[in-house]
Amino acid sequence: MDAQPGAFWANVATLTLAKGLTPPVFPATCLALSVGGTLSVGGIGNTSHHYGAQVDTVAELDVVTGDGRLVTCSPDRESELFNMVLGGVGQCGIIVRSRIRLIPAPSYVMLQDLLYTDLDKYLEDHLRALADGRFDSQRGGIIRDKNGKWGFTIEAGKFFSPPGEPNLASLVSDLRFDSATPAVRMTYQEYLFRFEARNAALAARFRNSLSRFITMWLPASAVKDYLSNIFAFPPELAALPQVGGFERISFFPMNTRRFTRPLFKLPSEDRAFAVWLFRSVPAGDQARLSAVTASNRELFAKMTAIGGKRYSPYSGVVSPAEWQEHFGLDTWRRLSAAKKKYDPNNVLTPGPNMFA
Numbered sequence: 001m002d003a004q005p006g007a008f009w010a011n012v013a014t015l016t017l018a019k020g021l022t023p024p025v026f027p028a029t030c031l032a033l034s035v036g037g038t039l040s041v042g043g044i045g046n047t048s049h050h051y052g053a054q055v056d057t058v059a060e061l062d063v064v065t066g067d068g069r070l071v072t073c074s075p076d077r078e079s080e081l082f083n084m085v086l087g088g089v090g091q092c093g094i095i096v097r098s099r100i101r102l103i104p105a106p107s108y109v110m111l112q113d114l115l116y117t118d119l120d121k122y123l124e125d126h127l128r129a130l131a132d133g134r135f136d137s138q139r140g141g142i143i144r145d146k147n148g149k150w151g152f153t154i155e156a157g158k159f160f161s162p163p164g165e166p167n168l169a170s171l172v173s174d175l176r177f178d179s180a181t182p183a184v185r186m187t188y189q190e191y192l193f194r195f196e197a198r199n200a201a202l203a204a205r206f207r208n209s210l211s212r213f214i215t216m217w218l219p220a221s222a223v224k225d226y227l228s229n230i231f232a233f234p235p236e237l238a239a240l241p242q243v244g245g246f247e248r249i250s251f252f253p254m255n256t257r258r259f260t261r262p263l264f265k266l267p268s269e270d271r272a273f274a275v276w277l278f279r280s281v282p283a284g285d286q287a288r289l290s291a292v293t294a295s296n297r298e299l300f301a302k303m304t305a306i307g308g309k310r311y312s313p314y315s316g317v318v319s320p321a322e323w324q325e326h327f328g329l330d331t332w333r334r335l336s337a338a339k340k341k342y343d344p345n346n347v348l349t350p351g352p353n354m355f356a
């Protein structure tokens with residue numbers, strides 16, 4: 001399937017489902033994102049534990065380079081441009097056509113939330129399910145209730161088409177959750193679009209807020225210790241969104257070997273955890289904004305110390321030196337060389353301050 005400029009993932013969903021097909025990975029919770037926009041950063045979804053990022057599912061691109069050329073690139077043709085545009089934060093070219101691999105779409109999804117109070121059991125179960133790939137859709141959350149008690153969820157999903165219907169109860173029988181919500185069956189289309197109304201409501205609620213979102217990929221071996229930094233936040237400093245009466249952090253495991261694009265940086269271990277902190281403060285509360293910004297810097301410093309990596313849209317990166325540190329010297333040299341070649345006058349995407 002070829003996505004043209006301006007195509008949103010919602011358009012892709014509608015058009016491909018009509019043919020019984022689907023991209024392997026959609027963004028996890030929002031389809032109102034452009035195809036070019038997510039491919040320029042990576043694109044993570046609820047099926048990424050199987051397929052990697054959206055950038056791993058692209059076969060070919062048309063790119064307008066900074067020096068004004070329209071270039072078709074793929075793993076076999078102009079491959080360095082292909083590699084430096086996918087996850088390249090718009091530095092070398094603007095994506096104007098993306099050829100995305102499609103697979104057969106399931107008709108239905110069975111979803112269930114598994115609820116934990118014990119962090120060790122939670123982390124082990126996430127990794128156990130990751131290792132055997134038993135769920136088609138696997139995401140999770142860390143939540144704090146009004147009494148300050150932290151809890152943990154795995155949202156387990158199985159795709160299917162009639163006549164087969166999955167037996168979720170047997171699939172989760174060896175996991176050690178405390179309780180579970182009833183399994184819910186929905187169409188695959190309902191599953192893909194299920195967060196759109198909530199997103200609109202959240203956007204309206206946070207219209208007068210300043211966001212300091214951060215997203216990190218942490219090595220699985222160090223994640224438990226790292227989380228203690230987050231659990232220590234008082235609610236005021238945590239500045240997390242309230243969803244259904246809980247403060248919420250998105251949290252799910254990743255098979256790092258499934259992510260193959262050179263600019264999508266992950267910890268060196270085989271298994272990692274994604275942590276999405278949607279921190280925001282009311283506009284005008286300068287003191288709190290400064291405190292949250294400083295605390296993000298501390299979190300990033302601790303992340304770097306344990307071999308974690310940032311996700312570029314929520315990276316808090318402010319200087320070329322930090323980008324270099326993020327990519328590592330070899331990749332940074334490749335990206336710098338591509339920038340000189342494809343955008344010699346430095347006209348593309350200055351916002352992230354990657355190349356001064």
Ligand SMILES: Cc1cc2nc3c(=O)[nH]c(=O)nc-3n(C[C@H](O)[C@H](O)[C@H](O)COP(=O)(O)OP(=O)(O)OC[C@H]3O[C@@H](n4cnc5c(N)ncnc54)[C@H](O)[C@@H]3O)c2cc1C
Nearest residue numbers: 027028029030033034036037040043044089090094095313
């Ligand atoms: C509500 C919401 C939910 C999100 N959920 C997810 C998620 O589940 N998974 C995930 O991985 N990410 C998620 N993100 C992050 C998202 O992937 C990035 O913010 C992405 O850049 C957004 O794309 P956009 O269409 O909004 O881009 P824009 O905001 O329009 O652009 C962002 C940047 O992307 C680059 N860019 C945009 N279009 C192109 C193009 N055609 N060619 C080259 N570069 C381009 C430019 O550098 C631009 O500055 C979410 C973001 C939001 C706002």
